[in-house]
Amino acid sequence: MDKRNIDVVVISDVHLGTYGCHAKELLKYLKSIRPKTLILNGDIIDIWQFSKSYWPDSHMKVIRKLMKFVSEGVQVYYLTGNHDEMLRKFDGMEMGSFHLQNKLILELDGKKAWFFHGDVFDVTMQHSKWLAKMGAVGYDTLILINSFVNWVLTAFGKEKMSFSKKIKAKFKDAVKFINSFEQTAGELAIEKGYHYVVCGHIHQAEKRQITSDEGQVTYLNSGDWVESLTALEYQDQSWSVFKYDHLDFIKDELDEGILSDAEDLKSKLDVNILLQHIKYEIAQ
Template identity: 90%
Template sequence: MDKRNVDVVVISDVHLGTYGCHAKELLKYLKSIKPKTLILNGDIIDIWQFSKSYWPESHMKVIRKLMKFVSEGVQVHYLTGNHDEMLRKFDGMEMGTFHLQNKLILELDGKKAWFFHGDVFDVTMQHSKWLAKLGAVGYDTLILINSFVNWVLTAFGREKMSFSKKIKAKFKDAVKFINSFEQTAAELAIEKGYQYVVCGHIHQAEQREIATEDGKVLYLNSGDWVESLTALEYENKNWTVFKYEYQHFTKDELDEGILSDAEDLKSKLDINILLQNIKYEIAQ
């Protein structure tokens, strides 16, 4: 598969370091594109649940691929989220084409786009952070159980299922929260004069125009790489939601050896050093 040229790619809610993260699929996606700008819109590394005991090679490969983009001159913007909030104190840090920010404003073909994670709209995050963290652990456990169930279903030729999606569908409050989140983001963007508002956080990929009495805005959400496996792509003045589908990749491209990019594993980052540095920053 030839790499696709894309002006802007947005991913969020990857949650590296958790059992639910689909790092292998994300890696395949990243290796299928050639972006000019890559925006990591929060919760890329899940520091809330960061554990030295769980950091698979596939998660490290995603980090190395992101670093490779930087070395190739791709503009990489890491926007902080709630699960990697300890990085917020480094807002404004730049290393070559790597930028660490809490929010981002870009002009795309004459239109202003406002990028931020979106946890600022979450009441639980603002007033009961301990409850939100507890919920995150429960969610990760649910994903782990769901993975086992799907393994059994696949073995018997049955279709996979998503526990969390079924739970969300049954609770009207979850739907109300998503609608309220999108409406609030849109209203603020219209008030500030932006044509695009791009968020993450709620794990719900979306692209739709929202209108109010004061104007209209295109609301976009990049979804996640835990369940939805989605990203946003901007090319030829248009936004699209990319949905990862296994059939889009041939058998050869699924081979782990081909995906390695002939990387010298001896020169890879020492994961122990990475873990120590992150844990040191958390303690500050």
């Protein structure tokens, strides 16, 4: 598979360090593209649930691949989310083509795009953070159980199922929250005069027009790499939602997800340099 040239790629809610993260699939996707700008729109590393007892090699390879983009001069913006909120105090930190920010505004072909994670609209996050964290642990457990069930279903030739999607579908409040989230983000972007508003957080990939009395805006959400396995791509002055399909990668060498010894050593050095920079910033 030839690498696809893409102007802007947005991914969010990867949740590295949790059982639900599909790091291998994400790595295949990242290896299949050649972006000019990569925006990591929050919750890339799940610091809330980070555990030294669970950090598979596939998760480290994703970090190495992101660092390889930086070493190649790709503009990489890490925008903080609620699961990696401890990084928010380093807003504005830059290392080469790597930028750590809480939000971002880019001009794309004469149109302004506003990027931020979106947890600012979550009432639970604002007033009951402990409840949100408890919910995150419960969600990760649900995904783990779901993975086992899907393994059994696949073994018997049955179609996979999503527990969380079925639960969300049964609760009108969940659908109501998503609609409210999208509408709020859209109306605020219209007030500020933006053409695009790009979020993550709710694990629901989307591209749609939102209209208010003051105007119109394109609302976009990059989804997640826990269940949806989606990203946003901007190319030829148009946005699209990428949906991962393993059949697209089945005959490709990327399926192995293995770095050469030279690439592996270089990536490890890149990660060590990043850690040294972070330690330096903290010490200041």
